[in-house]
Amino acid sequence: MSNSSLREKNIVFIGFMGAGKTTVGKLVAKKLYRDFIDIDEEIEKEYNMPIPKIFAEIGEKAFREKEKELIQNLCDYKLKIISVGGGAFLQEEIRRVCLSSSIVFYLDITWDAWKGRLSSIIDSRPVLQGKSMEEIEALFYKRKEIYKNNYHSTIEISNQNMDELAESIVQTLKLSWELHETK
Ligand SMILES: Nc1ncnc2c1ncn2[C@@H]1O[C@H](COP(=O)(O)OP(=O)(O)O)[C@@H](O)[C@H]1O
Numbered sequence: 001m002s003n004s005s006l007r008e009k010n011i012v013f014i015g016f017m018g019a020g021k022t023t024v025g026k027l028v029a030k031k032l033y034r035d036f037i038d039i040d041e042e043i044e045k046e047y048n049m050p051i052p053k054i055f056a057e058i059g060e061k062a063f064r065e066k067e068k069e070l071i072q073n074l075c076d077y078k079l080k081i082i083s084v085g086g087g088a089f090l091q092e093e094i095r096r097v098c099l100s101s102s103i104v105f106y107l108d109i110t111w112d113a114w115k116g117r118l119s120s121i122i123d124s125r126p127v128l129q130g131k132s133m134e135e136i137e138a139l140f141y142k143r144k145e146i147y148k149n150n151y152h153s154t155i156e157i158s159n160q161n162m163d164e165l166a167e168s169i170v171q172t173l174k175l176s177w178e179l180h181e182t183k
Pocket residue numbers: 015016017018019020021022023024083117120121157160161162165
């Protein structure tokens with residue numbers, strides 16, 4: 001692969017709900033002077049309603065179809081920073097298109113660190129609602145199996161400040177771009 005093609009690839013952030021994909025993706029985009037796209041935000045704009053309302057009124061199936069369509073379309077572009085929802089990589093077609101067109105960055109968080117975030121995110125994450133802590137924990141580990149088998153680069157984010165985290169991601173990316181430089 002030529003250096004320019006690696007540098008031009010999109011960067012896609014994956015990981016569990018609340019791991020920080022949206023927050024960190026935005027910061028990384030700013031540091032790299034690139035466009036940032038949050039897939040959930042795009043879906044909310046399309047339906048003109050927040051995600052819990054989309055799930056309740058239109059249904060998860062339609063949400064997943066829209067998620068796939070938007071990601072597939074965006075992967076035709078270059079140089080984008082994209083945060084996908086935590087459920088996106090459950091779809092094989094999404095995994096395939098992201099892994100082939102983009103650098104997939106997995107934001108990994110421990111269960112212990114994640115637990116503390118639940119109360120601040122549950123109202124906007126319908127997938128977490130109506131579940132016991134044991135059920136959420138089981139979902140957390142089930143999803144982890146998918147993320148950890150489908151990425152190019154990863155970072156442990158459990159106890160890091162968001163800006164430092166974004167800065168380490170940028171440094172990792174720059175290093176890998178330089179390492180792949182063809183003279
Ligand atoms: N590194 C971090 N440290 C502490 N809180 C964080 C961190 N990253 C994200 N958060 C907080 O966790 C919540 C979920 O973050 P968000 O970026 O929306 O995650 P995701 O897009 O992965 O669901 C937000 O309230 C955000 O402020």
